[in-house]
Amino acid sequence: MERSPFPSESRPEFECNHNAGDPVLETGIYEICHAQGSRGTAVFLQFDYFPPCTCCGSRVRYRLLHAAPHLLEDPDFRP
Numbered sequence: 158m159e160r161s162p163f164p165s166e167s168r169p170e171f172e173c174n175h176n177a178g179d180p181v182l183e184t185g186i187y188e189i190c191h192a193q194g195s196r197g198t199a200v201f202l203q204f205d206y207f208p209p210c211t212c213c214g215s216r217v218r219y220r221l222l223h224a225a226p227h228l229l230e231d232p233d234f235r236p
């Protein structure tokens with residue numbers, strides 16, 4: 158096992174590979190990679206499109222954190 162203090166954030170700009178306007182290929186929880194460096198998370202649904210950001214517009218990037226194809230079928234999930 159390699160040990161890294163930031164295993165999932167060592168190459169954040171490389172991993173944020175979805176642009177605003179791109180189709181969402183799979184339902185899941187995505188990390189929002191703002192142009193100025195702040196982060197957030199949101200759920201996006203397959204067949205939808207990644208929206209431009211209110212703060213950084215089309216410069217925002219998105220990254221899949223956790224694919225959840227059955228998210229909306231889970232009775233415990235209430236958005």
Ligand SMILES: [Zn+2]
Nearest residue numbers: 191210212213
């Ligand atoms: Zn933004």
